[in-house]
Structure formats: structure tokens, C-alpha cells
Amino acid sequence: MWKHIRIEHNDYIIKKISMDGHHKVLLSSFVNMWGEEITSASLYQRCKCFNPLVEGDEETVSQWTLSQIHDKTNAQISIKECENAQVMEINSKLAGVPFTVKFYLKVMTSQEIYDEITLPLLLMVQQLQAQKHLLFDLLKKKDIEITEYKLEGAQLSRRNIETLAFIESHFEKLCTTIKIPDEFPLQPTQLFTQEMQNLYDNVMEKYANCKKLKEAAEQHADAEDSETQSVINDSSPEKKQKKNPKVSINKYIYKKYILGVR
Structure with a gap:
């Protein structure tokens, strides 16, 4: 960590x-x-x-x-x-x-910087985007639920907590108005808060597990391919010929001992 x-x-x-x-x-x-x-x-x-x-x-x-x-x-x-x-x-x-x-x-090296810094940051952004979409879906379901309650006659006891229906495009437009603070840290590490560290550790653990599963699947696929190739090789005409070799009989022996011709 x-x-x-x-x-x-x-x-x-x-x-x-x-x-x-x-x-x-x-x-x-x-x-x-x-x-x-x-x-x-x-x-x-x-x-x-x-x-x-x-x-x-x-x-x-x-x-x-x-x-x-x-x-x-x-x-x-x-x-x-x-x-x-x-x-x-x-x-x-x-x-x-x-x-x-x-x-x-x-x-x-640049590869080591990518593995330790760049890749984790990209994975963190991807995870935050996924979390945002999950939250959007939840808000939309909540709006449908609230609408159904209202249609059934439910009323708010406090009007000051009433909210408008969530519209994703309106939210995205609102986010564009958020400004970067004027007191932006001169040293980037100041932005790496404890919450960011926790997210870093979480995504890297997921990535490591995903990598292990992928490697295990590839090894399993390689083993199956090897087994299939072995079966194909055993079924080839050359293999069959070796397993069931044709017997070549001398013509003289065939006539004398099998046909009884002298």
C-alpha cells in the first residue's frame, strides 16, 4: 500500500x-x-x-x-x-x-511506471464511471417508485424535501460548472487522499484476481488444445498403420504352406 x-x-x-x-x-x-x-x-x-x-x-x-x-x-x-x-x-x-x-x-522504466501508477489510475477512473452509472440507475428506479406512490395517493408531509425527477443530461450539464480550485496543490501527491488510496488498493486487488482467472483459463485452454491434438494425432492414418501393420507374406511360403502347392 x-x-x-x-x-x-x-x-x-x-x-x-x-x-x-x-x-x-x-x-x-x-x-x-x-x-x-x-x-x-x-x-x-x-x-x-x-x-x-x-x-x-x-x-x-x-x-x-x-x-x-x-x-x-x-x-x-x-x-x-x-x-x-x-x-x-x-x-x-x-x-x-x-x-x-x-x-x-x-x-x-516507463513500463514499471505504467504498472504502478498509470494503469491503476486508469482502472480507478473506470471504476468511478461504473459506480456513477450504477448510481444513475438507482436514482431512476427511485423516481419511478416515488411516482407510483404519488399515483396511489401518497403525499409528502414536508414540501421542502421534495425533489425533481433525475435527468442524466441535466446532471452532466451541472457537473460542467464545477471549477478546479484556485489553490490546486503544487505537489500531486497531496491529491492522493486516504479515500483515493483505498480505491487504489481495491481496484488493484480486483485486477490481480482477474489476471489470475485469465491465466488459469488460458492454461486450461492450452491443456484442452494439447489433448485434442493428441487425439487427432492418434487418429491419423500413419498412427493406425503402426497400430495395425499389414502383414507381408512371402509368395513361396504362401503357396507351399497355405495353398498346399509344391
Whole structure:
């Protein structure tokens, strides 16, 4: 999950991904994105290099180190820009002892930016549009329901809560009058509110599940194609000939032993 982080008067979003002893640290301003992939073994050795007195097993030390990325109360994070990377230094305390570690975040490729930023934002827009259409359908059904109540003689006790029937085109026209605030955030990450983060996580979970189902369906289809091809091959004339080979009989043997001709 992405988290807000403020480093030296600049706003970023940051997240860590861990799976089977492999870790990825990502940092983004929504304009650029940097990251580093590292194994638990390499991260442990790096921690030992910066902190020779650190004791503990490889996985425990690695996970604690990664947790400091989101620990705003205990950790201080700074960034130094180098030629091809952003060096992110974390200074914290482990059991009261000063602890330092550095991550070397390189500029991510356009494909990685698409996977982590562009694609999720497009999916979020698609989901919001789908939710809007669901809401429109619900409002139209409510209007039909209210009309039916009125035809049956029902009356509102308070006229001030009466509403006009929902007309989609009127609503769309009203939306065009909504202005972008003059105090538009200079840093895009300020728009990435908790509600937006929740939507991001939701759509990415749906996307991952959809991807798994698609891959499973493709594997099933490939297995069926392979089985069908195997049946076709077994039914070919060449296969049948091998299964039922023609017996070639010497003419002399045929005459002598079968026909009894000498």
C-alpha cells in the first residue's frame, strides 16, 4: 500500500512489496518514480555493513528495516540525489541503538511506471464511471417508485424535501460548472487522499484476481488444445498403420504352406 511521506519539504508516496525473500522499495512524486529490488540476504548484509553490532536472523532484521519506511515516529528519512539514483537514507533506533541503512533508488522504466501508477489510475477512473452509472440507475428506479406512490395517493408531509425527477443530461450539464480550485496543490501527491488510496488498493486487488482467472483459463485452454491434438494425432492414418501393420507374406511360403502347392 502506498503511504504519504514528506522528505525535506517535498511530498512523495512510498511503498514496499515483499514476497518470498525478495523486496521492492518504490518512491514516487507522481511525476517520477524510483525503486530498488533487493533480497533479504542482500539487505541483511547491507544492514550489517552500516551497523556492525546488529544481531538477529536475516528475515527478522530485513523486515524490521523495511518497516522503518513507514515509521514516522521512530525513523528519519532523507534523500540525496546522485547521478543515476536517489539515495534514501533511513536513520532510526533499534532497541535504543542508532541504526542507519541506505536504499539506492534508480529511475524506473516507463513500463514499471505504467504498472504502478498509470494503469491503476486508469482502472480507478473506470471504476468511478461504473459506480456513477450504477448510481444513475438507482436514482431512476427511485423516481419511478416515488411516482407510483404519488399515483396511489401518497403525499409528502414536508414540501421542502421534495425533489425533481433525475435527468442524466441535466446532471452532466451541472457537473460542467464545477471549477478546479484556485489553490490546486503544487505537489500531486497531496491529491492522493486516504479515500483515493483505498480505491487504489481495491481496484488493484480486483485486477490481480482477474489476471489470475485469465491465466488459469488460458492454461486450461492450452491443456484442452494439447489433448485434442493428441487425439487427432492418434487418429491419423500413419498412427493406425503402426497400430495395425499389414502383414507381408512371402509368395513361396504362401503357396507351399497355405495353398498346399509344391
